[in-house]
Amino acid sequence: MDQVFDDTFYMKKALDEAQIALEKGEVPVGVVVVAKNTVIARAHNLTEALIDVTAHAEMQAITAAANTIGGKYLHECTLYVTLEPCSMCAGALYWSQISRVVFAASDPKRGYREQGTILHPKTAVSFGVLANEASALLHRFFQQKRD
Numbered sequence: 001m002d003q004v005f006d007d008t009f010y011m012k013k014a015l016d017e018a019q020i021a022l023e024k025g026e027v028p029v030g031v032v033v034v035a036k037n038t039v040i041a042r043a044h045n046l047t048e049a050l051i052d053v054t055a056h057a058e059m060q061a062i063t064a065a066a067n068t069i070g071g072k073y074l075h076e077c078t079l080y081v082t083l084e085p086c087s088m089c090a091g092a093l094y095w096s097q098i099s100r101v102v103f104a105a106s107d108p109k110r111g112y113r114e115q116g117t118i119l120h121p122k123t124a125v126s127f128g129v130l131a132n133e134a135s136a137l138l139h140r141f142f143q144q145k146r147d
Helices: 007-023 059-068 087-096 130-147
Strands: 028-034 036-043 076-083 100-105 124-127
Touching: 007 028, 007 036, 007 059, 007 076, 007 100, 007 130, 028 059, 036 059, 059 076, 059 087, 076 130, 100 130
Parallel strands: 076 100, 100 124
Antiparallel strands: 028 036, 028 076
16 A cells, blocks of 8 residues: 655654653654655754753754755755744744745744744745644643643
């Protein structure tokens, strides 16, 4: 049977990265970057491990993807992320000129849309793909922090 490469397929891979972050005690956000139906980068939050507030999953993935393709612009690439990017990450995505961003869960407090940050005008955005699964991971993380 042929593998179906759709948004759900790739978001599951991003959720796998978020699970790794959760197991490391990081906020469970995961990312994959896809070009021509191939994952060219994968990352998860590393802010605790690197003691670096800029070590968000998206920032790690943008750098890895640029290194993989050998250029700073991520044309014809899609970034799948389990949580709506923050303003910092949206700014980096803007400068990368990524073609598409797909995020699972919205972030009504710190997401780029709430903060009024914009993505590149040519960047298409989709959201809500596996949002319940992504939200459940985040809820589990913050519940563990409170307990």
